Amino acid sequence: MAQGDLNLPAFLATWHAWTLDPQRPTHLHVLALSHNAASVHAACRVARTTIAAYAPPIGLASAIATHSSSGQAFHALADLLQQVTDQCWGLLPGMHRLRFAHGHVTLTLCVGDSPEYAALMRQHPTGPCLPPADLGSETARTVTVIGSGISGAGTARALAERGWQVTVLDAGSTPAAGASGVPVGVIAPHTSHDDSTVSRLTRAGVRLMRHTLQTWLNEGNDWVSTGVLERRLPGKTRRGGVPLSWLNELAEVAQDWTHKAPHPAPDDAYWHAKGAWLRPAQLVRALLDHPNIRWQGHAKPDALKYVASHSNGTALGDETPFPATWQVLQAGTVLAEACRVVIAAGPGSAALVASATTDGSSPLINPVRGQISWGLMADLPHGTPLPASPVNGNGAFVHSVSTDEGPAWFVGSTFDRLNDQPDVLADDHQENHSRLAALLPDTAHVLAPLFGVPNTAQGEPTHAVANGLKTAPDAPYTVRGWAGIRCGTPDRFPVVGAVPHAPEGLWINAAMGSRGLTLALLCGEILAARWQGEPLPVEAKMAKAMDAARFTFKP
Numbered sequence: 001m002a003q004g005d006l007n008l009p010a011f012l013a014t015w016h017a018w019t020l021d022p023q024r025p026t027h028l029h030v031l032a033l034s035h036n037a038a039s040v041h042a043a044c045r046v047a048r049t050t051i052a053a054y055a056p057p058i059g060l061a062s063a064i065a066t067h068s069s070s071g072q073a074f075h076a077l078a079d080l081l082q083q084v085t086d087q088c089w090g091l092l093p094g095m096h097r098l099r100f101a102h103g104h105v106t107l108t109l110c111v112g113d114s115p116e117y118a119a120l121m122r123q124h125p126t127g128p129c130l131p132p133a134d135l136g137s138e139t140a141r142t143v144t145v146i147g148s149g150i151s152g153a154g155t156a157r158a159l160a161e162r163g164w165q166v167t168v169l170d171a172g173s174t175p176a177a178g179a180s181g182v183p184v185g186v187i188a189p190h191t192s193h194d195d196s197t198v199s200r201l202t203r204a205g206v207r208l209m210r211h212t213l214q215t216w217l218n219e220g221n222d223w224v225s226t227g228v229l230e231r232r233l234p235g236k237t238r239r240g241g242v243p244l245s246w247l248n249e250l251a252e253v254a255q256d257w258t259h260k261a262p263h264p265a266p267d268d269a270y271w272h273a274k275g276a277w278l279r280p281a282q283l284v285r286a287l288l289d290h291p292n293i294r295w296q297g298h299a300k301p302d303a304l305k306y307v308a309s310h311s312n313g314t315a316l317g318d319e320t321p322f323p324a325t326w327q328v329l330q331a332g333t334v335l336a337e338a339c340r341v342v343i344a345a346g347p348g349s350a351a352l353v354a355s356a357t358t359d360g361s362s363p364l365i366n367p368v369r370g371q372i373s374w375g376l377m378a379d380l381p382h383g384t385p386l387p388a389s390p391v392n393g394n395g396a397f398v399h400s401v402s403t404d405e406g407p408a409w410f411v412g413s414t415f416d417r418l419n420d421q422p423d424v425l426a427d428d429h430q431e432n433h434s435r436l437a438a439l440l441p442d443t444a445h446v447l448a449p450l451f452g453v454p455n456t457a458q459g460e461p462t463h464a465v466a467n468g469l470k471t472a473p474d475a476p477y478t479v480r481g482w483a484g485i486r487c488g489t490p491d492r493f494p495v496v497g498a499v500p501h502a503p504e505g506l507w508i509n510a511a512m513g514s515r516g517l518t519l520a521l522l523c524g525e526i527l528a529a530r531w532q533g534e535p536l537p538v539e540a541k542m543a544k545a546m547d548a549a550r551f552t553f554k555p
């Protein structure tokens with residue numbers, strides 16, 4: 001329902017009624033406008049006062065009153081309000097989707113005065129969400145998702161939660177067999193002077209990812225909300241920085257996201273308060289664990305075939321209509337058949353798309369190899385200086401991450417365009433050491449011998465380390481490695497949407513580049529919202545920036 005100006009008591013009452021309704025729809029969406037963050041906080045205070053009127057009396061009567069229907073409603077509404085206020089942080093101008101009840105109830109706050117918001121309210125009047133007419137029949141809600149990295153698992157989960165029967169196929173023997181198998185990853189928002197589309201997208205992505213991590217994983221073992229220190233090192237292509245308004249009128253709200261890191265951090269450092277590290281494979285497994293999702297490994301389709309709708313055409317005329325379906329084939333054998341297909345196969349996506357488009361075209365998706373170097377905390381030299389939180393910049397350093405062998409540290413990663421070989425390379429360990437030397441020179445100095453980089457007896461950083469040179473390529477090293485293939489597009493935005501030049505029902509969610517852990521779930525939600533005719537979780541222009549139709553490539 002579209003509320004217009006935010007009315008929190010009405011939202012809480014609707015949500016409460018939804019929880020009590022045995023016939024409730026799977027999702028409840030409420031859209032509301034608010035001038036700025038301060039007016040949202042004021043609305044929270046008004047709601048608190050309104051609900052307080054229903055508080056049970058204190059004293060002898062309280063035990064009875066607590067169990068009365070108004071007493072129960074008071075406690076329920078007070079609990080829901082607390083959940084809302086807990087999420088009312090970082091409400092910069094823009095759209096913010098607050099999620100409750102495992103994402104089944106959403107409150108989308110449109111903060112600011114963009115004309116798009118009024119149009120959004122008109123597009124989604126109160127009532128059931130209506131799937132767009134051009135998406136065809138919703139009768140048979142089956143889908144095959146190809147790829148079970150974070151993109152495929154996130155999409156599968158978003159659709160399964162909305163009632164779709166989902167088959168997930170993956171070439172690997174376990175989920176997260178590709179880039180999402182990276183042993184640890186960092187999430188943090190991107191910032192820019194003009195608060196660009198990518199900056200806004202990453203904030204929406206971080207908010208969703210944090211909610212998902214809090215809902216499905218154990219904090220401490222599978223992820224930790226550490227905050228992330230970002231160093232703006234010389235030579236980075238992106239200049240970084242934050243909008244001027246974040247230092248002035250929006251300073252208080254922006255603090256929730258990003259601000260200059262206080263002393264003793266280096267002058268170039270920014271602090272991302274909502275940053276975190278996570279073990280992506282754990283999340284992938286948790287997302288796939290849903291009764292509507294069937295996962296199948298060792299399945300490497302090489303072609304997709306559209307079977308148009310038809311009828312059985314018996315002589316008696318009792319023709320049964322069969323909806324159009326997509327067959328997913330491996331060496332001519334049908335692995336799965338469903339009304340729709342979502343390709344989320346990372347670097348394998350473009351070839352699958354090309355097998356299904358009428359002209360052999362596909363989005364331009366390129367592989368980018370990356371290697372991480374790591375070791376166990378127990379093997380660190382005594383007294384190794386360690387930062388309090390993950391540090392990123394041109395690469396990242398994270399420590400005290402759980403692994404099967406014990407807590408570990410990680411540094412990486414390399415960025416090798418147009419290379420799709422996931423072998424671990426000695427040269428890449430050295431490159432990672434150079435990245436560490438730029439980020440955390442003292443730590444790099446102590447760890448140098450583990451990387452096969454000669455260290456000096458005087459305790460000064462070596463010339464090689466200080467200058468990031470690759471020396472002693474054949475020196476022994478004891479760091480371990482993990483390498484994988486990300487994939488990206490020329491404009492660095494993911495590719496999300498209906499595949500152009502293909503029959504209806506073929507979709508893609510891929511090309512997450514180096515920000516898959518921040519963006520992939522958001523992209524899955526955008527896809528699911530489009531299928532269901534729900535309000536998008538981000539402004540339309542942001543979804544458009546990632547749309548699959550923005551470019552195609554014909555070999």
Ligand SMILES: Cc1cc2nc3c(=O)[nH]c(=O)nc-3n(C[C@H](O)[C@H](O)[C@H](O)COP(=O)(O)OP(=O)(O)OC[C@H]3O[C@@H](n4cnc5c(N)ncnc54)[C@H](O)[C@@H]3O)c2cc1C
Pocket residue numbers: 146147148149150151152169170171172175176177178179180181182184185186187299300301302344345346347348349352369370371372396412413414482483484485486487509510511512513514515516517518519520
């Ligand atoms: C070293 C490294 C470090 C990274 N660090 C970070 C980080 O700190 N933060 C961050 O946000 N991102 C990071 N990334 C990027 C992030 O890991 C990716 O963006 C993200 O995992 C991509 O997820 P995906 O599901 O799109 O692709 P993948 O995880 O690659 O999943 C694709 C899946 O498709 C399967 N597949 C491929 N072809 C086929 C086929 N024909 N049929 C069936 N299955 C197929 C594969 O087996 C795989 O399971 C890092 C990546 C690397 C390599």
